[in-house]
Each structure stands twice: as structure tokens, then as C-alpha cells.
Amino acid sequence: MMRVALRNLWQHKLRTSLTILAVLLGVAMISGTYVLTDQLRSGFEDIYQSAYKNIDVVVAPRPAFGESFEAGLETLPDSLVEKVRAVDGVTAVNPSLSALGVLVVDGEALQTMGSPTLFFNAAPEVLDSVTYYAGSQPDRSGEIAVNRDAAEANDLGVGDEVAVGTRNGAVPVRIGGLFDFGSEGSSLGGSILVAATSDDMRDWFNLEGVVNAIEVKGEGEDPAALAARIRAAIDYPGATVKTGRVSAQEQTQAVGDALDSVLTPALLAFGGVAVLVGAFIIFNTFSITVAQRRREFAMLRTLGATRRQVLGTVVAEALVIGVGASVAGLFAGLGVAMAMNSLFKAVGADIPVGGLEMAPRTIVIGLAVGIGITLVSALVPAIRATRVPPVATLQEGAALPPSALSRYVPYFGGLLAASGIGLLVLGLLSAGSVTDRLLQMAIGGVLIFFAVATAAKYVVRPVARVLGWPVDRVDGSAGRLARENSMRNPARTAATAAALMIGLAVVVFVAVFTAGFKSSFVDAIDEMAKGDLIVRTQAGGMMTTLPAAAGEAIRRVPDVASVSGIGIEQVQIDGDEVGTIQGIEPSDMKQQWEYRWLDGGSNALLDALGPDQALMEEQLAITHGLRVGDTVAVTARSGETAELEIIGEYRDPNLFAGLTVSYAGWDRLFDQRDAVFYLVSADAGASVTQVQKGVDAAMADYPQAVVETKEEYIDSIVKQLNQFLYMLYALLAVSVIISLLGIVNTLILTVYERTREIGMLRAIGASRSQIRRMIRYESVITAIMGGVLGIVLGTVFAYIVTTQLGAQGISFTVPPVQLVVCLIVAIVVGVLAAVLPARRAAKTDILAAIHYE
């Protein structure tokens, strides 16, 4: 029986390879995800191991919360350095200083695409984690060294005059050395590393009297013993003392955990969609071929084959396809990993990566998914093959006997739909963890896909009638025949369309969801920001900030009416989850921001906002069960705490989530008033363009600053969102391509099945071009059907989700352009899918119609 299966696959090489490809792509997405995240993990592992390779023991601040890899900019008093140095067995000590800054080349701040530009002090040679390949360690003020990637990317060499952006303005410096960091072949992502002297570091980043860590070299004894002695000697609860090795391991682990909680599942979700689409194609292909081989199965039965043996041939075929596709998919996963990485780079997320490797876990999961999905999808058609009675040898036609269960199919579809919707709603409303809820929603969505696919065959006829109408009108015979053909086998057309539906539904969901986010974000800024200009940092996040001095500089610009800095930091609220806190100057903010007060609040609350008070955003109130009048305990990462009384509530989930305090309150938690934004308004009657120029000039000392009008700011945010969106589209494109393969497969099988018919059409005068068009229209009708179903389903999903998430700042907005584009994509998919089958059909020998079998 295995031989029958293999022969059959070999005879239909094209169909076999298309089917394999459909599974292969899904498996490749899954294995690619694992390969990529493993690569990222090893990239970070390499960074941490390099950073700690010469360090026996490290004394680091103990952050009050959060992962250690997020920290690093907390400080310890420098009095600890001498205590450490005095410990027995310590041979060298590096009072490590680090900070985020900007490197400025030819007056332009270097963009780091989301990665940090990290400044650190040049360490004593025995403790240095970098290797100089040109020049030397900076040893005098005004001299820096940079890493190889940054130097090569920007064509920097020893002796070049550049500048650095610091907390105290821009400083001209000279490059004195170039160094390598990490092992060969690993990438730091887009990160820029800058080494400077300790004195410069202190001056530039206000690090007087503190250190970020104390790195220690011992005499070669067991570092753990040294660490224990140091721990005892300093006796400082705000510090952790670990061996370099443990520290590297812990930080690697923390990064890995972070990847596993966000990136891995997100990418796997896209792989899952691709696998799901592949499953539909397997199911459809096997259903069609089993129907076409009906007489062959009947013949096997008359020759004495048991049902089990018939099942065996079909399952064997599925097994061969599954194994072939999974093995090839694993290797293709390596390519997918590289492609995804360049995709991330293209949208500005340049992440450190190590070498390509395929972990045993990747192989096991890839094979299990690929083989499993193929077998499961082929099972129903295989069982139907066993139902062919031996007498069918003598019968014409390619119809299978209806299965005993077929009359329950509609009920089954209903059950699927009901449980799908149930899970979706449960996921939206339940109070479980975000991951659980997302999983519930995803499974619900998948069930709904199946339900729609089951139901689709009932709507194929009416829908094809409508969709086929224009081609029927425009292109008489070919259009007419295509329209009729697409209605001939509704289940087949439905399953083919369903594959495309899934991919497009997810695309549309993402598009609608993002459009909602975008419009509510844009609306929020439009509505609330009263000022004319927004000054932000290039990274746009909290990686870099603008010091308070920058605000003073802006204030001095002529015609500037008011300036309001906004500091944003992470804090722990009520010893619970991490949240956001905003620091503002209430009197300035009153002129810049139109708060959407809730609970009868007004701007008077801003006047009342003292050092012990806070305002809260609506979502925080909901998630923490807080009410106006309650008191919350807030902890900064440094360990500083403050009790704050909540005096008002506002709605602003997009911009100022969490808590808002006055700078007076901010000072209780943080030792600086660095701002992420400055909101600026010009004097009435003054030219905004003029003021913008002035502010721009005033920011000469702060190369990381970007001065934008409100409209420009909105544009750049929208641009960033769009980039993110395009990345998602690129990931989803794989599913759409798989569904395209599915359409090709169905059409090829259909053309084969209708050989005689097509021959007859040719004999009675149909031209090759008419036959091609006939196939093409059928393909397009099927594709549009999938497209329309996908668009409707995706929009409905997005509607359900966004209405539930409305309060979290995402409104339901239908992006008409994207939906039209989706429909066009569906049409293009239809046209492309038809190319090969149409060519085959046009080549049909007319004699085929006359030859009798």
C-alpha cells in the first residue's frame, strides 16, 4: 500500500510539491521563530558573557523591582568603592559608570533604531570587557572610543572630531580608539558603545559621588568566596554582590524570559495562522484527490483490499507529505529566521543576534506540528476513501458517498461557531492573565474560522452568482462558464476560499485594530494638546531624555509663551504591578493640556496638586480598584517610596496612563527632572514657524531633541505605527501565499478532472485564450469569495475586540483604503493562482474530449 501511495505522489509531482510547500511554509515560520529567538538569546548571552568575562565579582545596585537587565542605570554611593578595594584578595576595582547619551557626527545625532547609545567609563585593563583594535583607551578628557559596528557604519576613525550629547549639553570630543565587543560574528544590533574617562562620565552625566556598579578582579581564587567576603565587608542592603559568571547567566536568563513572554508567542501566532491555512489546503487537496481516485479505491477493494488498507494508502501519502514538508520546513526555518531579523531591522528594531542554530526543541516541535497537522487534515478525506464501495469501479463520476455523519455537519458548524464566540467573549471579559485571555480569544477565533469554513459551502452558490455576474456580463462565454464552474462543487470552492479567508481575516483584523489605535491616539493628541510645538527625543521613548536645562533653554526662546516638561518613569504601585508615572509642572501643564476629567474633576485639581497628591488615569482606577480619595504607595526603581493621595481622575489611556504627579511629588521619588517631552506654546500672534526655528536653535546643545509641530508629531507617530503594521503584514503575507498555493492546487486538480470538457470546448470553437480566461475568472471568483469572507470576519473580530477595549484607548475605526487594498490583494491572488492551471487547461489536447475515457 505504501508503494501505491508513493507512486501516486510521484506521478503528480506538481500537486505533491504544492501541497508540500503549503505545509512547509507554516513549519518554516514556526521553526524560524524558534531559531530567531534562540539567536537573539545567544546574542544577548554573548553580550553578557563578554561584558563579564574579566570580572570576578560585581557589586550592583539592587533595583526595587523589575528585571536586572532593565536596570543598570541605578547607582550606589561611591563610598562603597574603597570598602571593596580593602577586601582581602581584591586586585583591581573598576568603579563603573554608565549612562545613555548621543553620539553626534557632522552635527547629526546618530539614529540607533531603538537600540541604546551606551556610554561607560574606560575600565582598568584587567577588567576591561572590550578589545581595542585601533588607537587606545581614552585616557584624557575630551577623548572617547567607539565600537567597531558604530565606527564602520559611520565611517569613523581614530583622530576624528565628533561630539557627544550629554545631560549637560553637547560636548566636542575626539575619537582616540576603536574597539571590539563580544565574540566575532555576533551582532550588538544597532547599539552604539562609547567609552570615555571616568571624569568625563561624571561631568557629562552628573554622576558625582555615585557609581553604577563596582567590578572586581580577584587573585584567581573561587569568585564565590571573594563575593562572600565582599558582601560581608560592605554590608549594604541596597547592593547585590555576585560573581561575574552568575551575573551574566542571570541577565541572559532574564532576557530569554522576556523574549519568551512576548516575542516568541507573537511570532508563533503568525506561524500558527500559516499552519492553519496549510491545514485547509491539505484537507482540500486530499478531499479532491480522494474523490478523483474513487474508482481506483473501488478497484483496490474489488481486488480484496480491506478498508483499513485503503485508509492506509491515503494516510501513507499524508505521512510522506508531512515528513517531507516538515524536514524541509525546518531548514527553511533558518532562512525565515534571517528574513524575520532583517524585517525587524527594516522597521527599526535592530536586535543583537548570535549565530544560527537549530535546537533539538525546534526540531521536535517543527516535526510534530508539520506531520501532525498533515495527518489530522488528511484523516477525514482518508476515512471517506474507505467508504467507497467496490461497485464504484463500474460507475462514472467523482462523487463520494456522503458520510454517515454528513447530516450533522451543520449542527457541528453551529456548535463550532457557538463555542468560538463563547471563548472569544470569555477571553475579552475574563479577569485572567493577558496570555490566558489572548489564548482563549485566539482559540475562539480559530473555531469561528472553522465554523465559517463549514458554513461557507452553503453560501458559495449565491455568492458566486453575484461575484460572477460582472465577468458573465463582460466576457460572455468564459465568464459564464467560470461562474457556473465555481458553483459546481460548493464544498471545494468553500474550502479553497476559506484558506484565503483566514489569512485576510487576520490582516484585516490587524488593520482595523491598528486604525482604531491610530485614530484614538491622533484624536487624543488633537483634542488635548493645546500647545504649538512638541519637543521629544529621537528614540521617542524613555531611552533618552531631555534634562531640565533643555526646558530652561526653550523658555528663553523669544515668543515662547509657556513650556511644560513631562517626565515619565516606571514605578511600582501599591507593591503590585509596574505602572507609569508622569511628572508635570501643574501651572504650566494647565496651559498645555486639556485633561478629560472624570468624576466631576476640573482644572482646579491641577492647582491643588501638591507633593503628596496624585491624579490617576481611568484604567489604573479600574485595574487597581482605586477611587478618588484613596492613597497609593509608589516605589521607584531606586527604592525611594512615596505615599500619594489620589485627588482626581482623568481619561487618557494613550498618552498619560497610570499616575500623574507634580514635579514636587516627582522629586520625592527621582533625583532628576528629566523630561521625555516638552510641550511648547507660542505667544498669540507669533509665527509658529519662527518659534520652531528658535527652539530648534536652542536645542543645539541637545542633539537628541526633535522639535515638531503637533501635526508633525502626529505624523511621526503614525509613521512608526505604520512601520509596525507593515511588519505584521509581511509576516501575514506568508499565510496569504500559502492560500494562493491552495487555489493553484484546487485549480490544477479541477482542470485535470475536466480535461474532457475543456477538450470539447476547444473542439467546438473555444480559443486557448477563452479557456485561460475561464480558469482565471473561476480563480478570481474563488479568491474574492475568500477575500470578502476574510474582510467581513476580520472586521467583525476587530469590532468585538475594540468595543471591549474601548476604554483602553482603542476605538473601532474601519480603514476603507486598507479594506479595498485587501480586496485587490485577493483579486491579485486569484489572478496569480490561475496562471499555471490556466496554461495547463489551454494546452489541453482537443482529442482528449474525443478519446473515450
Added chain:
Amino acid sequence: MSDTMDRPQQPAAAQTTAEASATTDAVVATRSLTKVYGTGDAAVKALRGVDVEIGRGQLTAIMGPSGSGKSTLMHIMAGLDRPSEGTVSVDGVEITGLKERDLTQLRRDKIGFIFQSFNLLPMLNAQENIVLPLTISRTPVDKGWFERLIGIVRLEDRLTHKPSELSGGQQQRVAVARSLVAQPAVLFADEPTGNLDSRRGEEVLQLLRQSVDEFGQTIIMVTHDAHAASISDRVLFLKDGVIVHDHGSMSSDDIYDVIRSLEGICPADADGDGQGRTLAAELCAPANAAPEVVATATGGRDGDGAGLRAER
């Protein structure tokens, strides 16, 4: 998506029309047709020099044992296959050198087909199947002709039925009507009774005969069925790729005997009844004699043979 691709200029061979039709009123004429399949040792000669002219308004049957080349001859005459050597003209158009596109146009304009298996499109109803050739060539339906046609094939009350709702005979009548709807210069019928019982077969044969007699339709029919051939105005017998006999109308018994003789089975000489076997006896005597036209006008359409079949 214009239709220009399907609308070629008139075939370039048009100027030969005058010449061809001047010589004779042949609808289809072949000259020294040979067809070789395969090459070298594996080469099989399906046709070895066939010269034949098919008269307008005649029903011509092509008969011969399996492998005689009769199907190949029909395929080449219909432009479905190309000869290795020799030429074919259809309705004055030299088709041997035509491009695919012109052949398509030729099929639209001049050629009709009836297949053994009815080859109707299952998703179209009877009427739509009948007018399919016109739909494909975007020719408007001639109402009067259509009405007359469906009257003849007796499908007036079946027009909206799908093929699956029609009997075998009705399906073949739809196929006949489809082949006639475009009023082709020549209609090729490939075993038109092959899939029908004798009564349905007879119906179809009468339709073909009627279309020749009433509309002057030219029909070329390949058949195994001696009875089917007996309604023809002319019967061509092929053996080993050449025409070995070319008769006028013949009785089915005569046809049967000729076929038997071609298969090498000679009638027992003295079986007593001594009638109608003379022809066969004659054929048998000089084995593989040079083909000789024996234009016997036996008034062969006796129509009494109830589906006598040479090979069934």
C-alpha cells in the same frame, strides 16, 4: 480582457478557396495524407497516403477495423491533428498550415462535432448547451433556426433541464443540436451511436439523415456500426492507413461482409442463400487487391438492420 485574441483575420489561405471549389464541390479534400506516430523503430504509420474528397450535402461514413487509421483520418480532416505529409482543405480553406488561432476560428466557422460520450457541460441546461458554440464565438442566436432545430430534435419541453435530468437519448439529441446550431460546413460525428442502445441510436441516426436531406448538411461519421453506416450516402473503408473501398450507399449486410473480409474472415462460399454475399466473395478472392471503387447503387438505406454491429 478584450476578445480580440479570438478574432483573427480571415485565414490567410482564403485565396486558395477559388481554386479548390472550382475543381469540385468537395467540402473536405485530402491529398496524399500520411501520418506517422513516433520515430525510428517505434514509428507507426497510421495513414499511408489518403486522397479523398467529401462531397457537400452528403453523409459519409468512415469504417475500418481498429487501428485502420479511421479516427486519425477524421482528426486530421477536422484539424484536431496535423498530418505528417499531405494537405487537407475544409470548405475551400487549406488548413494544413494554419496557426492554432486560425484553427480555432475554423472550428467556430466551419466545423461541428458530435462525440461518442455526449460531453455536455453538467452545469448548463439543455438550451445553454445547445447554443454553447454561438456563445463561445459570440454569435447571436438565429431564433428561427434554433426553433426549427429543437423542433427536429424534439427538445422543446426539455430546454431548461440540466444534462443530469435528461435521458441518454435526450442528451445525445442535445449534442446533435449543439453540433448543428452554428450551421457548420461540415459536421464530424465520432461514433455517435456508440453509447446508446439501438432505439436511441436509431433516433440519432435519423436526425443525422434528416439534417442531410433537409438542410443539405455535410456529415462525416466514424463508426463501427454497420447499421449506422448503412444510412450513409457513401462508405469509406480503411485498412492499414489506406482507403481500401469507397462505396456509395450500402446495405448493412454488405457493410458487415466488407468489414469481415477486411478482418480476414471470408464468408463460407456455399451457405445456400446466395444473395448479397457476392460483393464479399469478390473482395475475398483477390486478397488485398488494389482498391477499386465499386459504386454499387444498391439503394442501401433499407433501414431494417436492427443495429447489427461488426465489433460488438
